[in-house]
Amino acid sequence: TNSLTMAWRLFKNLSEEQQRYEKQLIFEHPAFVKLCQQLLRDARRMTRGDLVFSLHAVVHLGVPQNTLLVQTLVRVCQEKLNQLDNRCLSVLATTLAGMDKDKNVSALQAGLQLLVEQRISSIRDIFILQNLMKCLGKDAPAFLKKKLEMAVLREIDGLTFPNALRMLLALAAMNYCSIPILNACSKKIQENIHDAPFRQLIVVLEACHTLQYRNVKLFSALADYVNSTAYLWDKRQIILFLSACETLGFQPRELLDIFTEKVTEDPEFLNLKNLLTVLRVYSRLNYVPRVQKHLFFETLHSCLNKCLPQISNTELLKAVYSLGILGYLPHHALDVLLQKDSKDELVLSDDLKDQNAVMLRCVKTCMELDSPSFTKPAFVLTEDLSSLVSLNLRKAQEALIELLGGKNMFRQNVRLPYKYHIDFEIRMDSDRKKVLPIAATDDHPDSRVQRLAFLFAPMSAFCLGTTHPQGKLAMKKRHLSKLGYHVILIQNKKFQEMTNEDAVEFLKGKIYSEDAFSFPGATVQDNN
Numbered sequence: 001t002n003s004l005t006m007a008w009r010l011f012k013n014l015s016e017e018q019q020r021y022e023k024q025l026i027f028e029h030p031a032f033v034k035l036c037q038q039l040l041r042d043a044r045r046m047t048r049g050d051l052v053f054s055l056h057a058v059v060h061l062g063v064p065q066n067t068l069l070v071q072t073l074v075r076v077c078q079e080k081l082n083q084l085d086n087r088c089l090s091v092l093a094t095t096l097a098g099m100d101k102d103k104n105v106s107a108l109q110a111g112l113q114l115l116v117e118q119r120i121s122s123i124r125d126i127f128i129l130q131n132l133m134k135c136l137g138k139d140a141p142a143f144l145k146k147k148l149e150m151a152v153l154r155e156i157d158g159l160t161f162p163n164a165l166r167m168l169l170a171l172a173a174m175n176y177c178s179i180p181i182l183n184a185c186s187k188k189i190q191e192n193i194h195d196a197p198f199r200q201l202i203v204v205l206e207a208c209h210t211l212q213y214r215n216v217k218l219f220s221a222l223a224d225y226v227n228s229t230a231y232l233w234d235k236r237q238i239i240l241f242l243s244a245c246e247t248l249g250f251q252p253r254e255l256l257d258i259f260t261e262k263v264t265e266d267p268e269f270l271n272l273k274n275l276l277t278v279l280r281v282y283s284r285l286n287y288v289p290r291v292q293k294h295l296f297f298e299t300l301h302s303c304l305n306k307c308l309p310q311i312s313n314t315e316l317l318k319a320v321y322s323l324g325i326l327g328y329l330p331h332h333a334l335d336v337l338l339q340k341d342s343k344d345e346l347v348l349s350d351d352l353k354d355q356n357a358v359m360l361r362c363v364k365t366c367m368e369l370d371s372p373s374f375t376k377p378a379f380v381l382t383e384d385l386s387s388l389v390s391l392n393l394r395k396a397q398e399a400l401i402e403l404l405g406g407k408n409m410f411r412q413n414v415r416l417p418y419k420y421h422i423d424f425e426i427r428m429d430s431d432r433k434k435v436l437p438i439a440a441t442d443d444h445p446d447s448r449v450q451r452l453a454f455l456f457a458p459m460s461a462f463c464l465g466t467t468h469p470q471g472k473l474a475m476k477k478r479h480l481s482k483l484g485y486h487v488i489l490i491q492n493k494k495f496q497e498m499t500n501e502d503a504v505e506f507l508k509g510k511i512y513s514e515d516a517f518s519f520p521g522a523t524v525q526d527n528n
Contacts, residue, residue: 001050003035004057011061023062040069043076048084051077052091059095065102074104081111086119090128093135097173113140120147126155126163130170138175149178156184161192165200168207177211186218193225198237201226205244216465219245223252230258235269238262239277246281249470251463256282260289260296267299272307275300276315279322285463286474288326297323301330308333313340314356321359324366325471327478334367362475365418369482376484378447385413385421392492393423396456399503400424403511408437414453416483420476424454425485426511435511452511453485456492467491 007026014022026032039054046054055073063070077084077092084092093112099105116132123129129152136144152167159167164185171178189196189204196204201222208215226233226241233241238259245252263270263278270278279300281287289296304311304319311319320337323330341360368374389397389412400410404426411425427436430448441449461473469477469489477487488510498506 001046001054001057004039004061005053008057008060026061036063036069040072043072044079046076048080048088051080052084052088052095056091056095059099065100065105071104074108078104078108078111081108081115084115086123086125086128089115089119090125090131093131097131097134097137109135112136113144117144117147120144120151123151124155126152126159126167129155130163130166133170133176134173137173140174145174145176148174149176149181152178152181156181159184159188161188161195164188164192165196165204168204168211172207172210175210177213179213182211182213182215186215190218190221193221196225198233198241202240202244205241205248209244209247214248214464216250219248219250219252219464223250223255227252227255227258230255235259235262235266236274239274239281242281243277246284249285249460249462249464251285251287251466251468253287256285256287257289257291260292264292264295264299267303270300270303272311272315275303275307276319279319283322283325283471286326286469286471297326297328301328301333304330304333308336316340317356317359317363320363322471324363324370325475327366327370327475329367329370334363337363361419365479366475369418369479374482376482380483381417382411382425383415384411385415387412389413389423392496393456395496395500395503396424396454396490396492396507399500399507400426402500403504403508404435408439409435411438416480418479420480420483422453422480422485423456426452426454428452428511432512451485453480453487454490454510455487456490456495459491459493462491 011019011022011026036058039058043051043054051073055070055077058070058073059065065071089112092108096105096109096112101109112132113136116136123132129148133140133148136148140148167181167185171181204222205219207213208218222241223245226238230238238255242252242255242259300323304323308316316333316337320330320333323333393412397412401407404410409426412423414422414425416422427438427441428434428450429436430450432450436449455473455476457469457473460470462469467489473489477489480487490510495503495506
């Protein structure tokens with residue numbers, strides 16, 4: 001057992017390439033074969049500690065799971081399960097968490113679960129608890145997950161920084177979002193962020209995504225740390241971090257600014273994979289650089305042109321779509337895309353067909369509305385879809401009726417060209433002092449009439465912790481503005497939390513404020 005454990009400790013500190021080489025040497029060494037044969041013979045006579053540590057070392061050294069040696073050790077562990085102390089249970093749990101499910105492993109895991117249920121009140125070590133959580137995983141019954149949570153909370157005051165990182169992974173493995181534990185882990189990570197290796201930062205963000213845990217303070221602390229140490233990190237590492245932030249809908253503005261400079265100064269690292277990731281991040285987070293934005297987009301456009309010979313049809317569509325969301329039209333790539341579309345080369349399998357059709361339609365809409373030659377139409381053909389509103393818009397409808405005096409003062413469920421839809425529309429005089437009845441403005445169209453479009457969007461349509469719209473919503477707002485609407489974005493969840501009186505006052509402020517009539521600032525396409 002000592003020989004195998006020492007071999008594993010030396011082995012795990014090697015690089016992946018070294019591990020492949022050393023593994024071959026270990027397996028071909030005659031002493032290793034004899035060691036395994038002796039282990040097979042003596043398995044049932046070993047102490048409980050030697051048994052579980054031997055299984056742990058053999059599995060992690062890469063001995064195939066279907067071998068007689070591994071299967072024998074698993075079966076002996078099952079026979080001696082009740083004799084294992086808590087430390088041995090922890091080692092066994094760690095081993096099982098990394099093994100594939102088969103008949104013997106599943107039986108041992110089921111036995112381990114029953115034993116944990118009996119002993120959980122006596123386990124006081126957070127390290128042991130998190131190993132058990134990882135092993136039992138998402139299939140553990142809800143009552144056991146709750147018991148494990150309570151056991152961890154009993155010992156939470158002794159939480160260390162390494163344990164906080166491991167606890168995040170354990171909760172993610174169980175797919176169990178315990179807010180008290182996560183908040184404690186978050187606090188400990190923020191206090192010790194400077195001790196975290198880069199890979200751990202990514203692991204934290206990925207675990208938070210799995211658990212749907214959104215903590216703006218934690219994400220901001222991680223982003224500030226990477227931002228302050230950006231000179232230490234490889235550009236590809238920063239791309240990984242930004243990609244993890246994008247998955248969470250979190251926009252690290254300062255880091256995006258720094259990365260923009262790195263791209264414009266040295267774009268050679270942007271291979272096709274990195275380019276597509278950068279485009280996805282910037283477009284979803286709706287981030288247009290505050291300085292050098294045109295240089296940045298031209299740099300991305302140039303990199304995309306270099307990748308055209310090897311890019312697939314779907315990747316080309318995604319790239320052009322991402323740039324389109326940001327209001328930039330990459331002319332050469334766009335021409336190539338449209339040529340493929342005219343030849344029906346963009347037709348794909350059923351699972352991608354609908355998604356690609358939506359992206360292609362958006363690209364064509366951007367070509368028309370974001371073109372410098374597009375002028376605001378004097379009249380926009382619209383259609384009322386239904387007199388009914390969905391439940392989540394009922395409160396807004398009632399507030400508008402109370403504020404404006406009746407349903408005849410606004411429209412609801414309005415469909416516009418380009419397959420756009422707005423929740424409510426109201427019309428005002430040219431001085432923006434008075435709301436006009438819908439029928440009167442329909443009977444006597446007047447280009448001086450001001451049109452307001454209300455969009456009640458879910459929180460997921462905004463960057464986390466802000467009112468900054470994400471890419472698709474920002475594009476819709478831009479295009480509605482092009483069609484002559486003054487767009488008012490409202491986070492529906494926060495609106496629903498208002499009292500009826502506050503909701504009326506809130507909408508009143510939106511309708512009559514000067515901000516409601518200020519068009520968005522210049523976007524990238526203005527000088528494209």
